[in-house]
Amino acid sequence: MGIALIVDVESDWGRDSLRGVHEALPRLVALLERFGARATFFVVGELAGEVAETLSGGPHEVGSHGLTHRALDRVTRDEARFELVESRRRLEAAGFAVEGFRAPFLRRPAGLSAMLSEAGYAYDASLGALGPSLSNPATLRGGVLPFNLTWLRLLDPLGARLVPREARAFSLHLHELVAGDAGWRDLPAPLRRLHGRGAGARAWSLVGHVVSAFGPRLVPCREVPWSATSSSAPARRA
Ligand SMILES: [Zn+2]
Numbered sequence: 381m382g383i384a385l386i387v388d389v390e391s392d393w394g395r396d397s398l399r400g401v402h403e404a405l406p407r408l409v410a411l412l413e414r415f416g417a418r419a420t421f422f423v424v425g426e427l428a429g430e431v432a433e434t435l436s437g438g439p440h441e442v443g444s445h446g447l448t449h450r451a452l453d454r455v456t457r458d459e460a461r462f463e464l465v466e467s468r469r470r471l472e473a474a475g476f477a478v479e480g481f482r483a484p485f486l487r488r489p490a491g492l493s494a495m496l497s498e499a500g501y502a503y504d505a506s507l508g509a510l511g512p513s514l515s516n517p518a519t520l521r522g523g524v525l526p527f528n529l530t531w532l533r534l535l536d537p538l539g540a541r542l543v544p545r546e547a548r549a550f551s552l553h554l555h556e557l558v559a560g561d562a563g564w565r566d567l568p569a570p571l572r573r574l575h576g577r578g579a580g581a582r583a584w585s586l587v588g589h590v591v592s593a594f595g596p597r598l599v600p601c602r603e604v605p606w607s608a609t610s611s612s613a614p615a616r617r618a
Pocket residue numbers: 388390445449483484485
C-alpha cells in the first residue's frame with residue numbers, strides 16, 4: 381500500500397514571510413522527482429498564485445489547507461464554510477483539481493465532514509490514520525508519536541532511526557525546511573525554540589532520508605484508501 385505524503389503549504393510559522401513557499405518548495409519538488417515520490421500539497425487558498433507555477437502540470441496533488449489558515453473551530457460556521465468554498469475556488473482557478481482538505485492545526489469543528497461534502501471535497505486528510513495511536517502504522521517505530529517531520533526533528537539525532545519500516549502517512553510543513561526564525565509564533569519563547577529545533581539543514585537531511593527510503597511508495601492522499609470523507613474514524617488533534 382502507498383504511503384500518503386502530506387505537505388502543508390502556508391506562511392512561515394504563522395508569520396507573514398513565505399520563505400518555505402519560495403525557497404523550500406522548488407527544492408522539495410526536485411527531491412521528490414529524483415526519487416520518484418509524489419505528494420499532496422495542502423495549500424492555503426490565499427497562496428494559490430504563489431504555488432501555481434511550481435506545482436501545475438503534476439505529478440503531485442493539490443488540496444486545500446483552508447483559505448487563511450485560521451483554526452476552523454474558532455470561527456463562525458459561515459466563516460468556516462467560506463474558508464472551504466473560497467479556498468477550493470481559488471485553487472481551482474489556479475488550475476488544480478481539488479479533492480482533498482486538511483484542517484489547519486488539524487482542528488475540526490463539529491459537522492466539518494458534512495460541510496466538506498457540500499463544498500465538493502472528496503476526502504479529509506485531517507481524519508483517521510494521521511494521528512497517534514498504539515496500533516497505528518503512521519507512528520514512529522515502536523511508539524505513540526506521529527510519523528512526521530516535526531517529531532523527527534525534535535527527537536534528532538534519534539529521529540532517523542525511528543523511521544518505521546511500514547507507514548501509512550508522513551507529513552511535513554514547508555517552513556520546517558527553512559533555517560532561521562523557526563518555531564510557532566504563538567508559543568512562549570523557550571517552547572518556540574524547542575519547536576523550531578532542527579529546522580533548515582537538519583530537516584532537509586531527515587526528509588531526504590524518508591524520501592530516499594520510501595521512494596515511489598510515497599503517493600498523494602487520493603491514492604490511499606483510508607482518506608475518504610465517509611470514514612467514521614474519530615477526529616484527532618495534533
Ligand atoms: Zn497548517
